[in-house]
Amino acid sequence: IAGITQAPTSQILAAGRRxxxxxxxxxxxxxxxxxxxxxxxxxxxxxxxxxxxxTGKGEVPDGYxxxxxxxxxxxxxxxxxxxxxxxxYFCASSxxxxxxxxxxxxxxxxxxVL
Amino acid sequence: xxxxxxxPGPFNVPEGxxxxxxxxxxxxxxxxxxxxxxxxxxxxxxLMSVYSSGxxxxxxxxxxxRASQYISLLIRDSKLSDSATYLCVVNIPSGSARQLTFGSGxxxxxxx
Numbered sequence: 581i582a583g584i585t586q587a588p589t590s591q592i593l594a595a596g597r598r599x600x601x602x603x604x605x606x607x608x609x610x611x612x613x614x615x616x617x618x619x620x621x622x623x624x625x626x627x628x629x630x631x632x633x634x635t636g637k638g639e640v641p642d643g644y645x646x647x648x649x650x651x652x653x654x655x656x657x658x659x660x661x662x663x664x665x666x667x668x669y670f671c672a673s674s675x676x677x678x679x680x681x682x683x684x685x686x687x688x689x690x691x692x693v694l
Numbered sequence: 695x696x697x698x699x700x701x702p703g704p705f706n707v708p709e710g711x712x713x714x715x716x717x718x719x720x721x722x723x724x725x726x727x728x729x730x731x732x733x734x735x736x737x738x739x740x741l742m743s744v745y746s747s748g749x750x751x752x753x754x755x756x757x758x759x760r761a762s763q764y765i766s767l768l769i770r771d772s773k774l775s776d777s778a779t780y781l782c783v784v785n786i787p788s789g790s791a792r793q794l795t796f797g798s799g800x801x802x803x804x805x806x
Contacts, residue, residue, distance in 0.1 A: 615796075620702075620798055621798060622698075622781070622796045622797055622798035622799060623738070623781070623796040624796075625793055625794075628793065638793065639793075670737055670738070680726050680743070682728075682740045682743075683740070683794065684740075685737035685738050685739070686737060687736070687737050688736075688737055
């Protein structure tokens with residue numbers, strides 16, 4: 581593994597189903613983030629974690645939950661998917677979570693909720 | 695009003711042209727500014743940070759005007775490979791959250 585990986589690459593999901601998007605980084609970065617990207621709206625922050633064991637809500641957290649049990653993994657869960665959650669989801673990490681840090685992004689997960 | 699606003703474009707320019715993008719931000723307390731590049735169906739990648747004094751990286755020049763709350767990116771001698779969407783990114787000063795706000799991007803196509 582080099583950098584950030586996300587799984588699955590893409591998924592089609594029936595509304596009401598539960599789904600977990602996986603994100604793993606091997607850079608030992610303290611901070612991790614989940615964004616969704618929709619046409620015309622740009623990237624919007626869903627949840628973030630400044631360090632293992634802590635999480636926080638971003639701009640659009642409703643319908644999503646996260647956990648940060650260790651430094652490397654930051655899964656995003658949709659408890660009961662709805663069509664408005666159709667989007668491209670990017671996981672990112674940064675070294676210290678400082679505002680000057682570069683954020684490194686994973687390749688994304690394309691999710692379609694029908 | 696969006697916190698970070700960009701002209702969505704598209705900008706279609708010939709190879710070798712100089713092109714400039716502007717971006718405005720609403721929070722005067724913002725302290726960190728970046729330009730990211732995103733290729734079609736790929737993840738965003740940092741192009742360059744933007745410093746108060748302005749900074750240059752090869753053909754790319756970034757400038758910050760705090761008084762007017764805008765950031766610019768100048769690309770000289772455009773290459774076909776510069777075709778991408780350019781995202782203006784600004785930090786949100788908000789308690790302990792170290793969050794970045796992304797503009798919706800400006801699409802650039804460099805034509806042969």
